[in-house]
Amino acid sequence: FQTAADESKQIDLMVNNAGTLNEYDWEPVVQLNLVACVRGSKLAMKHMSKKNGGRGGRIINTCSDLGLIDFHQLPLYCATKHGVRSFTSSMALHPDKELTGVQFACICPSVTRTDLMRSYNETISMAEDLEAIAIPTSRVAEGFLKLLRMSRMNGAILYIDKLKCEFCKLEYVGLGPVWTPQQ
Numbered sequence: 001f002q003t004a005a006d007e008s009k010q011i012d013l014m015v016n017n018a019g020t021l022n023e024y025d026w027e028p029v030v031q032l033n034l035v036a037c038v039r040g041s042k043l044a045m046k047h048m049s050k051k052n053g054g055r056g057g058r059i060i061n062t063c064s065d066l067g068l069i070d071f072h073q074l075p076l077y078c079a080t081k082h083g084v085r086s087f088t089s090s091m092a093l094h095p096d097k098e099l100t101g102v103q104f105a106c107i108c109p110s111v112t113r114t115d116l117m118r119s120y121n122e123t124i125s126m127a128e129d130l131e132a133i134a135i136p137t138s139r140v141a142e143g144f145l146k147l148l149r150m151s152r153m154n155g156a157i158l159y160i161d162k163l164k165c166e167f168c169k170l171e172y173v174g175l176g177p178v179w180t181p182q183q
């Protein structure tokens, strides 16, 4: 991150996208999917914050539909993605956000045709079915661009599958705000 910040002087967009899947050798998965996402978000937040002399910015974290639902075949992966989703939404609720100028959002794609999906395919017997239900990466890119085109994306949780590309509404415990899209 520091190398990028030194080279470009100002970072306006941080995407914490790296992720992996392994239910057996699982501790590195927590480190990458959740810890690195939190670390990257905090570094970017510090750099972008208007309170520290930055000019604000956007932090978009790659979650998954498995950050919204439970799935018995991938419990650890689900746990990390629920963590990413909740961390991102909670950061977006911070009362300081107008002062920092930093917006947080996450994307939640359904199963997508990438190396991650192919590696998982190798471990199950339904490989062709998974290939059939998967969406192309271009579909995820469309969702990502939809977020970028919005001037106010703070708190957005964008679910993307074959048919839908829509914002999720979560219920908050207490009297916190519920997010609705605003242009």
Ligand SMILES: NC(=O)C1=CN([C@@H]2O[C@H](COP(=O)(O)OP(=O)(O)OC[C@H]3O[C@@H](n4cnc5c(N)ncnc54)[C@H](O)[C@@H]3O)[C@@H](O)[C@H]2O)C=CC1
Pocket: 017, 018, 019, 020, 032, 062, 063, 064, 065, 108, 109, 110, 111, 112, 113, 114, 115, 116, 117
């Ligand atoms: N493929 C899918 O079905 C879905 C994937 N996702 C999420 O999308 C994100 C991207 O995954 P895919 O493109 O599918 O996987 P991928 O395996 O094709 O790509 C993962 C990327 O993470 C990077 N990476 C892996 N370990 C790293 C490390 N220790 N440090 C830095 N970078 C590292 C790799 O270089 C690669 O660019 C992940 O967060 C994944 O959980 C979300 C929903 C569905």
Ligand SMILES: CCCCCC(=O)/C=C/C=C\C=C\C=C\[C@@H](O)[C@@H](O)CCCC(=O)O
Pocket: 021, 063, 064, 065, 066, 073, 109, 110, 111, 112, 116, 117, 120, 124, 126, 129, 130, 133
């Ligand atoms: C598929 C693993 C990589 C992507 C992980 C991710 O972020 C999101 C995954 C979402 C759904 C994964 C579903 C996997 C299902 C298969 O195990 C199999 O049960 C599906 C069989 C096809 C079918 O039921 O039609």
